[in-house]
Amino acid sequence: MGNHLNQIQEQLRRMEHNHLRMEQRILRQLSRSEKNNLARLFNSRVAHETHQLEPLYNMDDELIEDFP
Numbered sequence: 001m002g003n004h005l006n007q008i009q010e011q012l013r014r015m016e017h018n019h020l021r022m023e024q025r026i027l028r029q030l031s032r033s034e035k036n037n038l039a040r041l042f043n044s045r046v047a048h049e050t051h052q053l054e055p056l057y058n059m060d061d062e063l064i065e066d067f068p
Helices: 002-044
Strands: none
Touching: none
């Protein structure tokens, strides 16, 4: 009985760890998406070629190099 309980506790720990990782990934994804949406909005309003465009972010939430 004790071994079975240990297995269940270990499974619960792994599930909690996986849940936290998924949550962090989703939050990172939303953050990147929101930043890119704002950049698209600002860039759609650029009226002159001398104005600098807002950069976009890649899947790793890092600025896209050499943008645009």
